[in-house]
Amino acid sequence: MEALKRIESCFVVLPEENIDTDQIIPAQFLTTTSREGLGQHAFHHWRYDENGQPKPDFPFNQAENTHCQVLVAGHNFGCGSSREHAPWALLDMGLKAVISSEIADIFRNNSLKNGLLAIVVPESLHRQLLQASERKIIIDLENQQLTFAGQHHAFEVDGFARHCMLNGLDPLGFLLEQQPAIDAYENTHG
Amino acid sequence: MPKSLFDKVWEAHEVLPQSPDHPGILYIDLHLIHEVTSPQAFTVLRERGLKVRRPDRTLATMDHSTPTLPPDASGQRPYVSEAARRQVEQLQKNCAEFGIELHDYQSPHRGIVHVMAPEMGAVQPGMTVVCGDSHTSTHGAFGALAFGIGTSEVGHVLASQCLLQNKPKSMLVEVKGTPGPGTGAKDIILAIIGQIGIHGGTGHVIEYRGEAISALSMEGRMTLCNMSIEAGARAGMVAPDEKTLAWLKGRPRAPQGADWEAACQRWLALASDPGATFDTVVEVDVEGLKPQITWGTHPGMEGNIDLTLPADDNPDTRKALQYMGEQPGEAMLGRKVDVVFVGSCTNARLSDLREAAAILRGRKIAAHVRMLVVPGSEQVRQQAEAEGLHQIFTEAGAQWREPGCSMCIAMNGDRAGPGELAVSTSNRNFEGRQGQGSRTVLASPATAAASAVRGAIADPREFL
Numbered sequence: 001m002e003a004l005k006r007i008e009s010c011f012v013v014l015p016e017e018n019i020d021t022d023q024i025i026p027a028q029f030l031t032t033t034s035r036e037g038l039g040q041h042a043f044h045h046w047r048y049d050e051n052g053q054p055k056p057d058f059p060f061n062q063a064e065n066t067h068c069q070v071l072v073a074g075h076n077f078g079c080g081s082s083r084e085h086a087p088w089a090l091l092d093m094g095l096k097a098v099i100s101s102e103i104a105d106i107f108r109n110n111s112l113k114n115g116l117l118a119i120v121v122p123e124s125l126h127r128q129l130l131q132a133s134e135r136k137i138i139i140d141l142e143n144q145q146l147t148f149a150g151q152h153h154a155f156e157v158d159g160f161a162r163h164c165m166l167n168g169l170d171p172l173g174f175l176l177e178q179q180p181a182i183d184a185y186e187n188t189h190g
Numbered sequence: 191m192p193k194s195l196f197d198k199v200w201e202a203h204e205v206l207p208q209s210p211d212h213p214g215i216l217y218i219d220l221h222l223i224h225e226v227t228s229p230q231a232f233t234v235l236r237e238r239g240l241k242v243r244r245p246d247r248t249l250a251t252m253d254h255s256t257p258t259l260p261p262d263a264s265g266q267r268p269y270v271s272e273a274a275r276r277q278v279e280q281l282q283k284n285c286a287e288f289g290i291e292l293h294d295y296q297s298p299h300r301g302i303v304h305v306m307a308p309e310m311g312a313v314q315p316g317m318t319v320v321c322g323d324s325h326t327s328t329h330g331a332f333g334a335l336a337f338g339i340g341t342s343e344v345g346h347v348l349a350s351q352c353l354l355q356n357k358p359k360s361m362l363v364e365v366k367g368t369p370g371p372g373t374g375a376k377d378i379i380l381a382i383i384g385q386i387g388i389h390g391g392t393g394h395v396i397e398y399r400g401e402a403i404s405a406l407s408m409e410g411r412m413t414l415c416n417m418s419i420e421a422g423a424r425a426g427m428v429a430p431d432e433k434t435l436a437w438l439k440g441r442p443r444a445p446q447g448a449d450w451e452a453a454c455q456r457w458l459a460l461a462s463d464p465g466a467t468f469d470t471v472v473e474v475d476v477e478g479l480k481p482q483i484t485w486g487t488h489p490g491m492e493g494n495i496d497l498t499l500p501a502d503d504n505p506d507t508r509k510a511l512q513y514m515g516e517q518p519g520e521a522m523l524g525r526k527v528d529v530v531f532v533g534s535c536t537n538a539r540l541s542d543l544r545e546a547a548a549i550l551r552g553r554k555i556a557a558h559v560r561m562l563v564v565p566g567s568e569q570v571r572q573q574a575e576a577e578g579l580h581q582i583f584t585e586a587g588a589q590w591r592e593p594g595c596s597m598c599i600a601m602n603g604d605r606a607g608p609g610e611l612a613v614s615t616s617n618r619n620f621e622g623r624q625g626q627g628s629r630t631v632l633a634s635p636a637t638a639a640a641s642a643v644r645g646a647i648a649d650p651r652e653f654l
Contacts, residue, residue, distance in 0.1 A: 015505070016505075016506065016509065017506050018388060018389075018488050018506070020488070020618075020620045022618065022620040022621070022622060022623050023620065023621060023622070026622055026626070027599045027600060027601045027623075028600070028601065028626075030226050030254070030601060031226075031255055031270075031271060031273035031274045031276075031277050031601065032273065032277075033229035033230065033233075033276065033277055033280050034229075034230065034233075035230050044626075045621060045622040045626050045627075050608060050626065050627065075389070076388065076389040076392070076422070079388060079389065079422060079488075080324065080419075080618060080620060081323075081324045081338075081618075082227065082322055082323055082324040082326075082338035082339060082340055083226075083227065083340075084227070084230075084322075084340035084341040084342060102389055102392060104389070104392060104422060105358075105392060105393060105422070105424055106324060106338055106339070106340060106424075109339075109340060109343070110340035110341075110342065110343075113340065113342040113343070114342065158213070158356070159210065159211070160211065160212045160213050160354070163211075171342075171346070171354055172234070172238075172342075172345060172346055172349060172350075174212065174354070175215070175346055175349070175350045175352060175354060176240075176349065176350060178205070178206065178215055178350070178352070179350070181205050181206050181215065182205055182215075182217070182243075182350060182351065182352055185205040185217055186217075186351075189202075189217070
């Protein structure tokens with residue numbers, strides 16, 4: 001994955017609560033055997049009408065949002081299935097970070113493994129972000145700090161995931177280095 | 191210090207404990223594979239020149255993209271697209287190349303991964319079980335720690351038989367009371383999700399306990415644990431008991447002879463110690479519980495079958511009511527139904543089909559209703575056909591299909607149309623889950639069958 005240290009970008013707001021992975025990438029697009037090219041299908045049912053035409057009121061169809069690298073979403077983003085196609089699709093749209101007041105476990109794990117920074121913020125900050133008129137944000141992963149409306153806010157991220165993201169490392173490499181410990185476990189546990 | 195079931199299983203699988211530098215390394219006993227979430231993981235293995243570390247701990251089937259209609263006269267299966275066919279063929283190729291046991295079309299064990307693996311006795315108490323599928327939580331019914339993973343992690347387990355995991359928090363859900371007539375495991379889990387909410391379990395592994403849980407069959411416990419993810423939990427678990435042992439005995443992969451006796455002792459000792467503590471404790475009272483249904487666009491938007499739709503006083507309720515074509519203050523009972531689906535990893539086991547058949551026996555479904563009954567596995571199909579259940583379904587006017595996920599995820603062409611209302615025994619009523627623009631009401635097999643007969647949402651107690 002690509003190294004990620006700092007993001008300075010506009011952000012897109014999807015205020016709906018409980019946006020599930022079926023909305024992020026509907027199941028009809030899961031027959032692919034590749035990770036590539038899913039961005040065009042992201043939020044398909046919300047983004048296109050039944051004739052495949054873009055819905056003008058959907059934020060990702062609006063010109064000022066198409067180059068934003070950050071999504072601020074309603075509470076409990078990414079609930080539902082384990083499909084890693086969800087973060088693949090968001091990354092392929094050009095997103096680098098997702099912010100919410102709660103992010104579902106499997107989606108968050110999958111995102112961090114692919115270089116999509118999933119950040120949980122307190123409800124008060126979340127509300128400010130959802131209601132912001134000036135949608136600009138700076139996310140500094142190295143210092144675990146985001147800057148919004150002139151204010152700095154610390155955020156939490158798993159230390160190992162942060163290390164991998166800052167250095168563009170795939171966690172599989174670390175796991176493979178643990179082979180002696182895995183061999184030892186198998187020898188004692190049958 | 192007293193330990194919970196979850197603590198015991200977790201600790202027995204720690205290859206390395208969590209440290210400030212890295213997450214814990216957890217050993218995986220059983221890795222289940224299907225066609226949708228595995229191809230990109232095999233690509234990583236090929237790119238890096240890696241092998242599957244333990245093909246003997248890996249078990250594959252195909253279920254999501256597979257048609258539920260039979261092959262034509264020339265043997266061609268009616269895939270929804272070339273992409274779906276290629277995805278299934280890719281799984282066949284990957285399993286052959288990496289030496290993984292695949293239950294292909296000709297296997298008597300093929301089926302939905304969460305139905306066929308327990309049937310084979312592959313899932314046993316105290317195991318760690320993962321699959322690239324969030325409903326892997328199903329297998330917690332056996333006292334296994336079972337959870338869904340992403341495709342990157344599928345690659346990790348294929349290559350190392352391990353996962354990088356920090357230990358989740360623990361939650362005890364104590365289920366008290368005796369549910370009312372016409373209800374089962376599906377009604378209990380919907381009520382639990384309704385109470386704790388669809389993110390009530392986030393970050394947790396749930397242990398279900400209490401008289402209503404002990405009273406459930408193993409199939410019911412699978413239904414219960416299956417929907418743990420719908421409460422946001424990684425996993426749900428039930429302590430092994432005599433029912434667990436009776437269900438496992440004699441299954442193809444279960445221990446035999448002296449090994450069986452030793453395994454039983456080990457398994458029964460897994461139950462949480464008296465005094466074991468949990469990060470979160472929730473009590474759910476199901477005394478006299480009525481049949482449950484969902485009304486909205488996630489499983490937590492649910493209530494008694496005779497519910498009145500809520501006021502649209504917040505944006506999410508308003509959006510859900512609008513999507514579902516509903517008005518505040520109206521009843522769900524009596525709403526016209528277009529499609530009924532009995533199937534999925536939640537409710538496609540033999541007991542579920544019997545429950546639906548008991549209502550459909552000697553009755554016809556309403557003329558305007560399209561009903562699909564999709565068995566969870568080849569084993570379920572064969573047993574149901576041996577009992578003549580398929581005839582009850584077809585004589586009632588329903589379609590009897592081949593095993594697979596079918597209309598639960600609507601990947602294979604089985605779907606509801608825009609605006610159609612489907613009563614479904616599956617697990618997710620998200621917008622568009624069963625087809626773009628389709629509307630889903632989650633319910634038990636009994637409620638689904640009763641609604642098919644009535645042609646409208648119906649109370650199964652009127653058919654008992």
